[in-house]
Amino acid sequence: MKKRILVAPLNWGLGHATRCIPIINALMQEGFVPVIVSDGAALTLLRKEFPNLSSIQLPPYDVNYAKKGKNFRLKLLKDAPKILKAIKAEKKSIDAILEHNDIAGIISDNRLGVRNKYVPSVFITHQLNVLSGNTTWLSTKMHQEIIKKYNECWVPDVEGDVNLSGRLGHLTTIDIPTKYIGPLSRFNKTNSEIKNDLMVLISGPEPQRTMLEEKLLKELKSFSGKVVFVKGVMEQEQTIQLMGNVTIYNFMTSSLLEKTINESALIISRSGYTTVMDLAKLNKKAFFIPTPGQFEQEYLANRLTEMQLVPSCNQDEFTIDKLNEVKHYLGLKSFDHEINYKELFSLF
Structure with missing residues (x-):
């Protein structure tokens, strides 16, 4: 047995x-x-x-x-x-x-x-x-x-x-x-062709998840590049919506998520530790928006910003223009x- x-x-x-x-x-x-x-x-x-x-x-x-x-x-x-x-x-x-x-x-x-x-x-x-x-x-x-x-x-x-x-x-x-x-991390890095200018990857307890989703969708109206938006809402069936240049998924399973992150130039996400591990494994550039009041995520975001790896800001302050800061940061790297x-x- x-x-x-x-x-x-x-x-x-x-x-x-x-x-x-x-x-x-x-x-x-x-x-x-x-x-x-x-x-x-x-x-x-x-x-x-x-x-x-x-x-x-x-x-x-x-x-x-x-x-x-x-x-x-x-x-x-x-x-x-x-x-x-x-x-x-x-x-x-x-x-x-x-x-x-x-x-x-x-x-x-x-x-x-x-x-x-x-x-x-x-x-x-x-x-x-x-x-x-x-x-x-x-x-x-x-x-x-x-x-x-x-x-x-x-x-x-x-x-x-x-x-x-x-x-x-x-x-x-x-x-x-x-x-x-x-x-x-459940993911592996691949040398994929970049197909998405931006990927939004959020999850977490309510009501903060919905509040961030609404804010980002509003900000993305002035973003001209190709965007994949994953809400992180687990439902019985996967749904896909198109809103102009934004493709919205309610969730992705691991294989599709791995493929899409590898094919995306930049990730916007919470600074949860699992996300940090995943993006480090895939050597990604990111912008972090910690969950308001969650000291752990605020600490991780501030630490990685101070280390010149990933820019971040609080939820209320985020605007799409802040993504211009990313070019001044190194991005995350995996540990061997x-x-x-x-x-x-x-x-x-």
Whole structure:
């Protein structure tokens, strides 16, 4: 019997789900049988990517962003009881899954209740430090206390000074069993002919996703080049609309997304860490618009701008003219890092 491994990404934007794709592929290559457990858009995406794998729905966290970035922390605090209830419910769901299935291991990407003390459990995160302004010390301590309950923590970055996550994924002292597994991306770079002047790639929790979509579509009316616009809305069927020089998709599966990014000269996107890893793998020039109030994305955007790699600005300030700044920046580059999956999965 092949060993079955639960793979459970958080449904918070699509990044946690998409960076689990190379993990799921590697598990199958190493002779394991992945079982996908998640909810919402993350589960829908992975079911489309892996239609032949078993999947189980977990209770949703069901958290939305604040309409104003400055209210982000307050909204999270208000939603805390709902989040704690969801964590308790997903832990109960995992116990039930383990009771009725022979499971050899658990891989949780930021799902805080997906673990079991009798089954080897891994937590994937790039946030050993959880930035939250003047409460960073508290949010970091709380997150680390949760990570300590897992057998291992896998950080999708490299360990040295030259890295992608900066102080998010690097502590001066670590008392958590941590492995730096290298950046995770489902994509590969190809030497494709450039067919699109601009690609817009957005996702993430509402209402901020819709607010950015509406703003960008308005700004693009004065852009003369060829544009592909991916909303990041996971629905049962893919839809394609034409609006002048803009082709709009509700979503793309991995193969089409890889092809289209490779064929695009410039990417506008959020500065989520998974997007940073993907665009670095494909050596792309980009412009980042961090989600308002999300300290992690603001930190990554500011860091990459200061390193002269990718220009960025906040959502309210963006105009199409800001894309002229891109020529003064180097763009993202990939790390030459091979993940030893056989060694990584030896825990199971």
